[in-house]
Amino acid sequence: MPSPLLNLIKDNLKAKKTFEIRNAESDAPEIFLYDAIGDWYGIGAESIARALRELDGKDVSLRINSPGGDVFEGRAMATAIAAHKGRVTAYIDGLAASAATYVALAAAEVVMAPGSFFMIHNAWTLAMGNADELDETAALLRKVDDSIVDDYRRKTGADLEQVRDWMKAETWFNADEALANGFVDRLAGQQASAGNHWNLAAYNNTPAALLNRQSDSPGYDRARAERRLALLERIAA
Numbered sequence: 334m335p336s337p338l339l340n341l342i343k344d345n346l347k348a349k350k351t352f353e354i355r356n357a358e359s360d361a362p363e364i365f366l367y368d369a370i371g372d373w374y375g376i377g378a379e380s381i382a383r384a385l386r387e388l389d390g391k392d393v394s395l396r397i398n399s400p401g402g403d404v405f406e407g408r409a410m411a412t413a414i415a416a417h418k419g420r421v422t423a424y425i426d427g428l429a430a431s432a433a434t435y436v437a438l439a440a441a442e443v444v445m446a447p448g449s450f451f452m453i454h455n456a457w458t459l460a461m462g463n464a465d466e467l468d469e470t471a472a473l474l475r476k477v478d479d480s481i482v483d484d485y486r487r488k489t490g491a492d493l494e495q496v497r498d499w500m501k502a503e504t505w506f507n508a509d510e511a512l513a514n515g516f517v518d519r520l521a522g523q524q525a526s527a528g529n530h531w532n533l534a535a536y537n538n539t540p541a542a543l544l545n546r547q548s549d550s551p552g553y554d555r556a557r558a559e560r561r562l563a564l565l566e567r568i569a570a
Contacts (some may be wrong), residue, residue: 348518352376354384363394370402370410370432373491378409390418397423398531401431404456404477411439411484425449425508425517427525428543430533435484438516443488445508448525450543452536453485454503489515503538 353365364384385393395414401407414421414436423440430452435442437451456477460470461524478500485496491514498501511517533539 382413398427399433407432414439446521446525451511
């Protein structure tokens with residue numbers, strides 16, 4: 334069976350994508366990260382870093398609607414956000430999943446729209462090699478998980494085992510839950526305005542609401558996605 338991660342990347346290559354800088358000349362510029370995170374199948378860290386550099390210390394609103402992506406590209410985005418001289422406020426407009434979560438948490442403030450979702454999980458990868466090489470890959474994944482755990486603990490104040498349990502379980506927080514657990518600082522005054530354009534069936538616990546929203550996307554094959562989700566659930570069981 335093809336890797337769920339590979340399927341996620343392949344399907345999302347066809348999704349509606351948006352990387353945009355609005356109001357760059359004003360005192361209230363916005364950067365839209367409405368895409369997967371990765372320089373060859375979505376938005377790369379270089380785009381975010383360049384946009385922040387061009388905004389030259391202005392306060393920035395970072396609008397996020399992303400299914401996640403490459404862990405190291407996400408880390409580089411977070412570094413650029415933390416280094417920006419102006420104040421960055423992250424707004425979760427629909428979805429912040431996987432790598433998109435710690436991109437959001439790098440901002441000075443995280444604001445989440447009611448109706449949106451925030452998902453954390455253990456790192457994935459694609460790997461090939463002998464047993465020793467695969468052991469090394471597993472060790473690297475554990476180090477990646479440790480670094481992400483540190484991000485989440487720093488933001489939420491939650492204890493180590495709680496964060497590890499959330500990640501291991503692939504936990505999807507709605508806006509109220511994300512606020513109650515300290516991942517976000519406040520809720521926005523309006524409902525989520527960004528729809529879900531991605532095939533999230535590769536994840537184990539995708540809320541039905543997100544699978545339903547996806548049906549509005551052109552070319553979405555619901556039966557195919559449900560078959561894939563059912564197969565993944567049997568394998569994980």
